[in-house]
Amino acid sequence: MTSHGIRDRVAIIGMGCTRFGELWDRGTADMLVEAANGSARSAGVALDDIDAFWLGTMDSGYSGLTLSTAIKVHGKPVTRVENMCATGSEALRAAVYAVASGAIDMAMAIGVEKLKDSGYAGLVRVDPPDDGTATETTAPAAFSYLAPAYQAAYGLDGETMRQALTHIAVKNHANGARNERAQFRSPVTADAVNSSPLVAGTLGILDCSGVADGAAAAIVVRAEDAYRYTDRPMFVKALSVVAGDGRAMLDDDASYASIPEAAQSAANAYREAGITDPRHEISLAEVHDCFTPTELVLMEDLGFSGRGKGYQDVLDGVFDADGQLPVNVDGGLKSFGHPIGATGLRMAFECWLQFRGEAGPRQLPGPEIGLTHNLGGRPGRCVSFVGIFGKSPSPRL
Amino acid sequence: MTSHGIRDRVAIIGMGCTRFGELWDRGTADMLVEAANGSARSAGVALDDIDAFWLGTMDSGYSGLTLSTAIKVHGKPVTRVENMCATGSEALRAAVYAVASGAIDMAMAIGVEKLKDSGYAGLVRVDPPDDGTATETTAPAAFSYLAPAYQAAYGLDGETMRQALTHIAVKNHANGARNERAQFRSPVTADAVNSSPLVAGTLGILDCSGVADGAAAAIVVRAEDAYRYTDRPMFVKALSVVAGDGRAMLDDDASYASIPEAAQSAANAYREAGITDPRHEISLAEVHDCFTPTELVLMEDLGFSGRGKGYQDVLDGVFDADGQLPVNVDGGLKSFGHPIGATGLRMAFECWLQFRGEAGPRQLPGPEIGLTHNLGGRPGRCVSFVGIFGKSPSPRL
Numbered sequence: 001m002t003s004h005g006i007r008d009r010v011a012i013i014g015m016g017c018t019r020f021g022e023l024w025d026r027g028t029a030d031m032l033v034e035a036a037n038g039s040a041r042s043a044g045v046a047l048d049d050i051d052a053f054w055l056g057t058m059d060s061g062y063s064g065l066t067l068s069t070a071i072k073v074h075g076k077p078v079t080r081v082e083n084m085c086a087t088g089s090e091a092l093r094a095a096v097y098a099v100a101s102g103a104i105d106m107a108m109a110i111g112v113e114k115l116k117d118s119g120y121a122g123l124v125r126v127d128p129p130d131d132g133t134a135t136e137t138t139a140p141a142a143f144s145y146l147a148p149a150y151q152a153a154y155g156l157d158g159e160t161m162r163q164a165l166t167h168i169a170v171k172n173h174a175n176g177a178r179n180e181r182a183q184f185r186s187p188v189t190a191d192a193v194n195s196s197p198l199v200a201g202t203l204g205i206l207d208c209s210g211v212a213d214g215a216a217a218a219i220v221v222r223a224e225d226a227y228r229y230t231d232r233p234m235f236v237k238a239l240s241v242v243a244g245d246g247r248a249m250l251d252d253d254a255s256y257a258s259i260p261e262a263a264q265s266a267a268n269a270y271r272e273a274g275i276t277d278p279r280h281e282i283s284l285a286e287v288h289d290c291f292t293p294t295e296l297v298l299m300e301d302l303g304f305s306g307r308g309k310g311y312q313d314v315l316d317g318v319f320d321a322d323g324q325l326p327v328n329v330d331g332g333l334k335s336f337g338h339p340i341g342a343t344g345l346r347m348a349f350e351c352w353l354q355f356r357g358e359a360g361p362r363q364l365p366g367p368e369i370g371l372t373h374n375l376g377g378r379p380g381r382c383v384s385f386v387g388i389f390g391k392s393p394s395p396r397l
Numbered sequence: 398m399t400s401h402g403i404r405d406r407v408a409i410i411g412m413g414c415t416r417f418g419e420l421w422d423r424g425t426a427d428m429l430v431e432a433a434n435g436s437a438r439s440a441g442v443a444l445d446d447i448d449a450f451w452l453g454t455m456d457s458g459y460s461g462l463t464l465s466t467a468i469k470v471h472g473k474p475v476t477r478v479e480n481m482c483a484t485g486s487e488a489l490r491a492a493v494y495a496v497a498s499g500a501i502d503m504a505m506a507i508g509v510e511k512l513k514d515s516g517y518a519g520l521v522r523v524d525p526p527d528d529g530t531a532t533e534t535t536a537p538a539a540f541s542y543l544a545p546a547y548q549a550a551y552g553l554d555g556e557t558m559r560q561a562l563t564h565i566a567v568k569n570h571a572n573g574a575r576n577e578r579a580q581f582r583s584p585v586t587a588d589a590v591n592s593s594p595l596v597a598g599t600l601g602i603l604d605c606s607g608v609a610d611g612a613a614a615a616i617v618v619r620a621e622d623a624y625r626y627t628d629r630p631m632f633v634k635a636l637s638v639v640a641g642d643g644r645a646m647l648d649d650d651a652s653y654a655s656i657p658e659a660a661q662s663a664a665n666a667y668r669e670a671g672i673t674d675p676r677h678e679i680s681l682a683e684v685h686d687c688f689t690p691t692e693l694v695l696m697e698d699l700g701f702s703g704r705g706k707g708y709q710d711v712l713d714g715v716f717d718a719d720g721q722l723p724v725n726v727d728g729g730l731k732s733f734g735h736p737i738g739a740t741g742l743r744m745a746f747e748c749w750l751q752f753r754g755e756a757g758p759r760q761l762p763g764p765e766i767g768l769t770h771n772l773g774g775r776p777g778r779c780v781s782f783v784g785i786f787g788k789s790p791s792p793r794l
Contacts, residue, residue, distance in 0.1 A: 005500045063479060065778060077638035077639065077640060078638075079479075079487050080478065083476050097501075098494045102403070242474065243473060243475040247471055261472070377462050381466070382462070
């Protein structure tokens, strides 16, 4: 048994991803078929070659059987996993563990969500109906807390805070404008963000990600088998999931200027991957920019910036497409929307394209290590996923 | 990498199980706490010692975060899995793969469902709203097809068919009457079953399992670590999941006298566990007796009886508590009801008690190998799980 968890033991040999957006003409099954076939085609395998499937979907009404019917696989294990907005990443984690265990030789992780004609209301409900604390709030309201908390924690004036958030929105939409799969493909100006209609707290509509449909899929095998299928596999360096229980928010010192679960999941993942200096070792990061202040606090929680330094790094362009550590170079949730079960896999898909040199106008020069960060729930009580992926196995192994 | 999949590589070191029934005074969280604490107590560990959690629940409105809040674990991975009525077994499978992969040292699988005051309607809907084939039917109706199909396939007269089904109901209720955790603890007579009000087809109310609340949990570690925690661990010999895609029912020769997914999952599991003669090698089987004809056809699909021979074996008492291969010695779904996320783990719990000599009035003499079979969906399009568990590692290893 390795002491490095799953590092370099499993590889992705094929990925597929639909365009994200308002896909009124396409059902959930159509999107599953496109993502599944895309991943199989890129791996050079048939769907029947795959030994097991994990479907990530939160609210689509789909279970495993509906996947098996949609993509016409019979007699294989097909299982659904769910972890709120981190559901897509959990599908990948399940497939990776199954392959690393030796029980399954080739597995597909596939995520999908149809939000545009499904009755999805955008509510974040993290408490069950029977525990006496059931509350519903909109996602923008739940995440809007981050902005004033961050501003107060580090003594920023309102204009500086707004500039940082606006920089994130402008950056991610500029990135998405160069991505044919994005929901929104138009750059936005700082003026447009600053004057966008308020949704919750200080967040305007252009601080928020969209509501979209989409699907993405990955095929994984044990690392030693990967080069049989492709000359450019993507290796899994680390996977970490951390769930809170809400206790953090009962602490007098609790602050919405940080998401502790994100910091802990990043620390776990860095340990597993052997990363000690994330800002310099990571080539690109796809993070959960459901709202602009989420991306801001994540820059610190993921260790890309020191505490209280993230806003300055954002404003300095450190995380721009041509910066030191490009963040959401594919456009992020801001440009893609957030079809829940698909998002975590869409993040991995950008690492996949970048490592293979297939990112077109967004191609980064020689990326070696990618990070994906996927958040479920809301600040104060959430689940955080961090995945680290590499173009090559670690040299020491 | 072993050629035997996960056989003997993972062991269960603790289990907990609530009473099943109409638990009007207890919420989902209460049941989770009881099952989780019960499993930890029996393993001699604290909940904080556990590195990751998989929650199986279908319809309770619970996600991972509600488990972490209920049992107060913070900073650990907590993930929900779902596979219709096989959901509880999938929680165990996820935990076993994670431990076998080396990524997780100690994992909990926990399943729960609250059906009695949750609005659960007992409908089996296996098609999503958008694929044009959405149909809803009650579970009794969907499974009632099995009885006339079996009767016709083997030329039975109606009275013989009824006697076989009634024997199963009488047997399982007699078993459940000796189980303090069962929902129904009264034996029923053949006359009562034969005259019970019709629900669907030829099935009376006493051919059906009840609607209940309940939870069950298991703690798993790598096999080599198991004896650090208990002198009587339970070893995982095989886990198999098979999902259909509905194509079987399009075949002109298709028949509801068999559940092909069950036969295939059993064959897979026997291969992994090295079992060649299930009827003689298996000491007890907990099977998915949602309705009496389901148990009947499963006796053949699981290879306990030859094709067309199951009804005679049932009538001969082969599967009685004192028969050659006791089936549902704990009372089965017939006596426990079917709180969806909990059922698969409840089945494993009976194997656990039997191997440890803790099954009280139901104790079998020296059981060595147990099988659990858990079904999701409905005949014609379903997912079938088979797990095989052993008191000891296989001698050859």
